Amino acid sequence: MIALHIVAAIAVLIELVRPFPADEHAVERVHALDFVASYAVYGFVACVILVLLGLVLRRLIMRHEKYYGGEQQ
Amino acid sequence: MITELSLQLDWAVPAVPPAFLFFLAAVLIVLCRDQSLRWLQQLILIATPLVGALNMLALDSGMSWTWQVLDFQLVQLRVDRLSQLFGLLFHLGAFIGAIYAIRVHDTLQHCAALVYAGSALGAVFAGDLITLFFYWEVMAVSSALLVFAGRTAESAAASLRYLLLHLLSGLLLLAGAVISYQETGDIAFEFVGTDNIAGWLILLAFGIKCGFPFVHSWITDAYPQSTPSGTVFLSMFTTKVAVYSLARGFPGTELLISVGIVMALFPIFYAVIENDLRRVLGYSMINQIGFMVVGIGIGSELALNGTVAHAFNEVLFKGLLFMSMGAVLLRMRHALGSDLGGLYKSMPMTTVFCVVGAASISAFPLFSGFVSKSMIMAAMIEHGYTIGWLGLLFASAGVFHHAGIKIPYFAFFAHDSGHRVKEAPFNMLLAMAIAAIFCVLLGSYPAMLYGLLPWDAGYVPYTYPHVIVQLQLLLFSALAFAWLKLTGIYPPELRSVNLDADWLYRTMVPNVYRAGAGAIVRIFRTASGVVPGTTQRWRRMFLSPRSALMRSADTSTAALLVGAMLAVYLLFYYVST
Numbered sequence: 276m277i278a279l280h281i282v283a284a285i286a287v288l289i290e291l292v293r294p295f296p297a298d299e300h301a302v303e304r305v306h307a308l309d310f311v312a313s314y315a316v317y318g319f320v321a322c323v324i325l326v327l328l329g330l331v332l333r334r335l336i337m338r339h340e341k342y343y344g345g346e347q348q
Numbered sequence: 349m350i351t352e353l354s355l356q357l358d359w360a361v362p363a364v365p366p367a368f369l370f371f372l373a374a375v376l377i378v379l380c381r382d383q384s385l386r387w388l389q390q391l392i393l394i395a396t397p398l399v400g401a402l403n404m405l406a407l408d409s410g411m412s413w414t415w416q417v418l419d420f421q422l423v424q425l426r427v428d429r430l431s432q433l434f435g436l437l438f439h440l441g442a443f444i445g446a447i448y449a450i451r452v453h454d455t456l457q458h459c460a461a462l463v464y465a466g467s468a469l470g471a472v473f474a475g476d477l478i479t480l481f482f483y484w485e486v487m488a489v490s491s492a493l494l495v496f497a498g499r500t501a502e503s504a505a506a507s508l509r510y511l512l513l514h515l516l517s518g519l520l521l522l523a524g525a526v527i528s529y530q531e532t533g534d535i536a537f538e539f540v541g542t543d544n545i546a547g548w549l550i551l552l553a554f555g556i557k558c559g560f561p562f563v564h565s566w567i568t569d570a571y572p573q574s575t576p577s578g579t580v581f582l583s584m585f586t587t588k589v590a591v592y593s594l595a596r597g598f599p600g601t602e603l604l605i606s607v608g609i610v611m612a613l614f615p616i617f618y619a620v621i622e623n624d625l626r627r628v629l630g631y632s633m634i635n636q637i638g639f640m641v642v643g644i645g646i647g648s649e650l651a652l653n654g655t656v657a658h659a660f661n662e663v664l665f666k667g668l669l670f671m672s673m674g675a676v677l678l679r680m681r682h683a684l685g686s687d688l689g690g691l692y693k694s695m696p697m698t699t700v701f702c703v704v705g706a707a708s709i710s711a712f713p714l715f716s717g718f719v720s721k722s723m724i725m726a727a728m729i730e731h732g733y734t735i736g737w738l739g740l741l742f743a744s745a746g747v748f749h750h751a752g753i754k755i756p757y758f759a760f761f762a763h764d765s766g767h768r769v770k771e772a773p774f775n776m777l778l779a780m781a782i783a784a785i786f787c788v789l790l791g792s793y794p795a796m797l798y799g800l801l802p803w804d805a806g807y808v809p810y811t812y813p814h815v816i817v818q819l820q821l822l823l824f825s826a827l828a829f830a831w832l833k834l835t836g837i838y839p840p841e842l843r844s845v846n847l848d849a850d851w852l853y854r855t856m857v858p859n860v861y862r863a864g865a866g867a868i869v870r871i872f873r874t875a876s877g878v879v880p881g882t883t884q885r886w887r888r889m890f891l892s893p894r895s896a897l898m899r900s901a902d903t904s905t906a907a908l909l910v911g912a913m914l915a916v917y918l919l920f921y922y923v924s925t
Contacts, residue, residue, distance in 0.1 A: 279830060283823040286816060295813040318821035321745040322828035329620035330839055333846075337621065342845040343854060 287312045363406040365413055365424045365473060366435060367483065370396055370442075370466025374459045381455040390450050393458055397443035397465070404435050412475060420535060423475025429802040433656055434472040434592050436800070438465060440786075441584040441663050448671055448779035449577035457497045461581045464490035468585035472592050476535045477525035477550075480593070484521055484553075488514035491586055494578040495570045503573035509850070510570040513563065514586075517556035524549030540597035551598060557590035558641065559634045561610050565850035568618075568630035572683075576674030579626060583633060583670045584663050591640045591659045600647025608645055609739045611638030616746030618848065623841050625683045625755055626673050629666065632709065632751040635743060636662050642740065643724040646731055649803040654723025657797055661708065661716040661790060668705035668783040669755060672698050675772035675780075676759055683759070685841035690764030698772045699760040701780035708787040710752030711744065713818060716787045719794035719809040722818075726807065745825045752822070753829050758841055 290311055308317060373396040380388045409432070413425035442465040449461065467490060470483035488511060495507035528546035529535050540547050556563045567587070571579050598604060615631035615638075622628045636658070643655030675698045676691065677683045692699040704715070711717035721744070728737040771777070790797045794809055832838040872886050893899065901909075 276830060279823070279826055283820075283827050286819040286823050290816055290820070293812075295816075312820060314817040315820035315824040317741060318745045318824040319828045321742045322749050322825045323832065325616060325742075325746050325749060326620060326828075326832050326838055329617050330837075332617050333621045333839055336847040337842070338845045338847060340843045340845060342847075 283315070287315050363403055363411075365470065366400050366404050366407075366439070367424075367466040367470030367473070369400045369403060370462050370469065374462040374466065377458045377462060378455060386453065389455070389458060393446045393450060393462070394443070396462060397439045397446055400442070400469075401436070401439040404432070404439060407432070407435075414475075420478060421476065422479050423536070424470075424479060425473050426475030426537075427473070429800075430592070430596065430656065431472050433660065433800050433802065434588065435469060437588070437660050437663055438469050438472070438585065441465070441667060442581075444664075444667060444671075444779050444783050445577065445581045445584060447775055447782070448580055448674070450775050451773060452575070452577055454497065454575075456493065457575060457578060460490045460493040460497065461578070464494060464581060464585060468589050471589045475537060477521070477528065477537050478535055480537050481518060481522050481525060484557075484589075485515070485518045487586060487589065488518055491582055494582055495574045497575050497578050498573045500573070506570045506573040509853070510566045513556055513566045517553045519553075520549045520556070521553035524553060537596065539599070542598070542601055542603070551594075551601075554590050554593045554597065555607075557586055558594060559587060559590075559611065559637055560607055560641075561614065562849045562852075564611070564615075564634050565848045567634060568627050568848060569850050571630045571633075571670075572624050572626040576671075576677045580667055580670045580674060583629075583666050587633065587637055588659050588663055591637060591644070591655065594641065594644050595652055595655055599644055599652055601645055604641050604645030605733065605736060606645075608638045608641030608643075609736050609743075611635065611641055612740055612743035613638070613746075616743060616750055618846060619746075619750035619754070621839050622846060623685050623843055625685050625688070625759055626670065626677070628685075628750055628755060629669055629673060632747060633662075633666055635747055636666065636709070638743065639721055639724050639740065642736070643727065646724075646727045646733075648727055648731065650723055650730065650805040650807060651727035653798075653801045653803050653805045653807070654720055654725075654727060657720035657723060657801055658717075660797060660800075661720045661787070664783050664786045664790070665705045665708035665716060668701060668780055668787060669709065669751065671776065671780045671783065672702035672705060673755070673759070675776050678772065678776070679769040680767060684843065685754070685758035686843050688759045688765055688767075689762035690760070691767065691769070692760040693764070694768050695760070695771050697777050698780065699756065701777070701784045702756050702760065704784040704787055706752045706756050708791065710748035710822060711818065712752075712822060713791075713810070713815045714788065715791040716797075718791055718818065719797065722809055722814065723805070723807050741821070745821055748822050748825045749829060753826060 294311075308314060373392050376392050377389055380386075380392065407425070407427045409427055409429070411425060411427045412423055415422040415424060442461075445461065445465075449457065452458070464487060467483045467486035471480055471487060474480040474483055492507045492511035492514065495510050496504055498504075498506075524540075524546045525535060527544075527549065528540075531544065531546065540550050542548055542551060556566075559567050571582055574582055594604070612635050615634040619628045619631040619635070622631060640655045640658050640662075643651040643658070645651075673683050675695065676688065679695065680688065680691075708715040708717045711721050725737060725740060725744075728740060772780075798807070829838070876884075
């Protein structure tokens with residue numbers, strides 16, 4: 276857990292220490308994500324949204340295990 | 349009726365269409381079904397992909413094997429870089445699957461697996477729509493048998509649903525081929541496009557096999573019902589043949605970009621809340637195919653290279669993940685996230701292989717997904733689809749979330765379920781090891797894979813920014829998972845059924861049918877109130893065992909009816925010409 280935090284921090288710090296070359300064709304620097312650690316923010320936010328929407332989806336579509344009348348396992 | 353068999357071979361080694369070898373092997377497997385000949389069955393199972401691969405290497409680019417049937421030139425063998433790549437991939441997949449399945453003592457499964465692999469090979473080498481249709485149908489039946497091989501009431505029902513959808517796909521393909529032949533007089537399988545109705549029918553046929561939205565649920569319905577090794581075979585061929593066919597028939601069809609993005613996005617939500625880990629892999633499969641479909645929709649050389657490279661890698665890492673879950677299934681008799689956990693203590697090797705598969709599908713640098721998925725992403729940017737690109741990036745984070753973390757975490761780590769089982773058998777570990785080695789090898793030395801691709805796109809995956817942003821994306825996704833898990837927001841694994849598109853034909857259609865039938869009965873009841881005896885009369889006519897529709901007719905009557913039907917056809921034929 277601590278290791279994960281350290282490695283994640285390194286991944287961001289390394290970008291601060293050595294910014295990406297200002298190459299216009301660099302795929303990684305599209306307009307939408309043109310700031311430092313943008314991918315880190317995007318990944319984090321995406322996963323939170325994913326889980327929250329997953330919870331909503333679960334309320335909508337989750338049914339009992341034997342919903343389709345399975346005799347099962 | 350074969351009137352002419354033209355072989356264009358100037359080889360000392362007689363190279364045959366790869367499908368034939370597999371079909372021959374399947375026949376031999378059936379002949380060797382006696383208990384005492386089990387070793388021979390195992391030998392055939394292992395040897396066929398190897399011999400097949402040697403045979404395929406002897407196939408020369410541009411070689412063809414054509415049959416003249418009636419008016420049609422049926423091309424059994426069209427060898428070019430695209431078909432060769434998939435041919436090689438399917439031989440490799442079949443070999444890994446064979447090792448994984450070798451201890452299974454079930455002639456049905458071995459036979460079905462070989463026919464299935466053979467028909468997949470037949471389909472990718474088919475040069476015309478009729479041949480493609482033939483293999484398409486053989487593939488449908490043999491893979492349905494693999495689902496059936498689960499041999500539970502549930503797997504039998506799932507295999508029927510699976511078969512119906514796949515036969516529908518075949519029917520659409522045939523209809524498209526027939527219409528296309530009527531319009532152009534040509535049945536060659538080249539670029540199809542969506543300019544006419546035939547193109548749309550064929551697109552839908554490919555789409556069903558590809559798992560397009562709303563016709564995707566056969567994947568998540570059937571795959572968790574098969575046997576451990578059956579699912580490994582299933583995951584390798586059907587959808588990849590569909591991707592191949594789309595790449596050949598519909599490159600640059602812009603609609604596919606939207607379809608692919610939807611496919612990449614919606615399954616990740618399902619995967620987060622699904623409990624059966626093999627079904628989670630099914631959803632993640634749809635998600636991965638979504639990326640490939642996007643690549644086909646863009647249609648540039650870079651995008652198509654990315655698509656086929658990703659298909660290649662997906663067979664290996666998804667196969668690896670299905671193998672690790674199959675090993676869990678074998679030892680635990682289920683693969684439900686809610687009842688697993690802590691298995692790393694008793695299945696350490698399987699855990700390692702599963703993590704390699706998870707890292708590959710999540711596109712960690714040095715693992716195979718990294719070098720192929722990024723080509724599609726780069727092509728997205730190159731063609732200015734920024735919004736779509738952001739969607740795919742979301743999907744990438746989502747993949748890591750459900751396939752990269754959830755699968756290994758809930759199976760092997762999480763809370764210790766207290767189960768102490770044996771490690772997977774040696775042959776399964778060996779199969780997983782081979783797949784894992786390929787995952788790392790192709791990810792670390794992408795030139796190996798790039799050299800096989802149909803085009804030379806000059807893509808460089810390992811650049812400083814690419815590696816760093818990918819690590820940021822993945823590590824912060826992992827961080828999000830860890831925090832959500834700690835705070836208890838993360839949805840717990842629950843034994844449940846999540847409604848999906850298959851609800852339409854498993855619940856809604858039967859309900860509508862029942863409601864309709866009930867309404868008709870009520871109408872008759874009302875009518876019988878007005879005219880006495882109506883209900884009895886209708887019941888006599890339709891519902892009693894001796895009524896015209898209910899009683900079974902004898903053979904001669906049936907033959908007469910068929911004869912009459914053919915006569916009507918003939919009549920129509922004369923009227924229409």
